Amino acid sequence: MTTAKEDKGEEETLELVAHCLCKAHRFTAQVPRSSLPLKAAYCHCTSCRRVTGALHSTYVPWPGDAAAILASSSLRRYAYAPHLTLFSCRVCSSNMFVEKTDVNNPPGYGVQTGVLANIDIPGLINITNHVFLGDTLDGGASPWLCDANKDGSRPRLWRGARGQSQELSSTHHHWPAGLSSPSEDTDIPVRCHCGGVDLVLRQPMADFAARERSELPWFVDPVSNKSRANFDACDSCRLSSGSDVYYWTFVLLRHLAFPSPRSDGQQPHFLTHAKFPESSLALKAAVSSTADKRDPRWGTLTFYESSPDVQRYFCSRCAACVFYASDDRPEMVDLAIGLLDSGDGARAESLLAWDYGDKVGWRQDVVGGWREGFVESIEAAAERWRIERNYPKSWRRRQMEEQKVSPVPSNNASIEQSAN
Structure with missing residues (x-):
């Protein structure tokens, strides 16, 4: 930010800056305070x-x-x-x-x-x-x-x-109370606005329920078998999406798939049974294939490497954010929650265990600016929402609170958070 005190008698102004993640575009505007x-x-x-x-x-x-x-x-x-x-x-x-x-x-x-x-x-x-x-x-x-x-x-x-x-009324919540019951036999569409990205998330909860607790991925609630949904304030995520706080969930690549083949049989035969990549490296290779070798079901999906080992997938037509992938977590991706069409609401609570009231991820990126107070208000309001709805604390928070009482380690994998 730059501020300029004009000559005496003139109003003080400040400079607004808007720029994209890769910094190819930078726009400024002077506004009076x-x-x-x-x-x-x-x-x-x-x-x-x-x-x-x-x-x-x-x-x-x-x-x-x-x-x-x-x-x-x-x-x-x-x-x-x-x-x-x-x-x-x-x-x-x-x-x-x-x-x-x-x-x-x-x-x-x-x-x-x-x-x-x-x-x-x-x-x-x-x-x-x-x-x-x-x-x-x-x-x-x-x-x-x-x-x-x-x-x-x-x-x-x-x-x-x-x-x-x-x-x-902004002081009364108008939405159904309580957690929705999951439907374990229904694939959940993952679609961007223009339809160029068209995938499905195969319900992972039954798979997780069949595992021992110690075998669950770090992002799975060991009680509900739901995948974590978190609040993310990192600079890279807000710049790529345009949203000051972003919302991710975490999925194993083997739980993603292409939609079922069309009934009119228009897909090339050799593609109808092609498997969805099960590693981020294979995903990167498939999406970046040359036109003659690329599976057309990838549609408009492409990616930007925001770091040497990080790929941010998006629609090349409508620009919707889709995945965050990192080479050091080859089996999984972060999935943009706004693309889920779960049928029970935008928050997809039948599938996701939200970090209501927990500290927003990467909140260090907002310190010292206007977003710091914004993020603090979100944390406090989400905690009030959790208490009002009688939702449990996140299992991550419960685990940390238990560890303060007892040094005995949990059987769960680490509760690490993805790097952005």
Whole structure:
């Protein structure tokens, strides 16, 4: 951030910076301090979840020069809706801007808050509205996003579009209580917005239930056999997705698959029985194959290597984040929760054991900037949500609390967290 005190009598301004993960794109805007906080709208609709991989999209009006955005030929444009165009980095997939057109007004531009620099301006963002919450079925991430405003104001909640649908009380939760019962015989679709990435997650809970506790992967709750779902504030994840806090779950590659062959038999015969890769190295090789050797079922899936041993998979058309993979964990990937179509809600609680109230992962990346207070509010609100719903503490937290009482090690594998 840079601040500039103008000549006496003129208002102080600050510089906003928006950049992508690979830093191929950097945009700046000077804004007067009196215009702060920036007004943010959170959209929880199914389309926004599918186009980001997060549980929502979050835009504020961009006060900078729109011409600079339009002049960048290396920004990918995606026609998201009849009057909405998204702009993302072709290299690293960072979701950056949205253009809204209206025949009666000049185009307007918004920036995803996750690509804004973490400047030291507490309360830089003020959440004014949460929209299309009805699409989530379970409220999605809204229960922990209603207390984030520094001035104590609460956003307005809408079942659909703002001002055109039922308004919900922000002090009362409108979603079914209790954990959903898992359906162990149902594959869960994993799809991006444009449909270019179309995979399935084969229910892993029955597989985990058949194992001894000591044989479970570190991310599996040994009581429920559900996979961990966590909150992640790392800089790389927010920049690649455009979401200030991202939500991942963890899956073994052998639990992922292509959808069943189409009934019209259009798949080439030699591909219909090809196995899904069971290691991150094999996945990388398959997706990066030359066009004549690449299985067409990979669709638009591609990746960006954010580190020499890290691959961030995304859709090359709509830019949705899909996987995080690391060479030192070859058997598994992090899976973007926003792409799951579980049928029981955006949080997929029939399958996932959430870290409600635990410390947000990689919170050290937000220290010293406006996101620090934002993340602290999320941690506190998620803990209140857990207590209100009578959800148990995460098994990771229970394990750590038990270890403070007794030094006897757990039989579980380490509760390590993925590097980002």
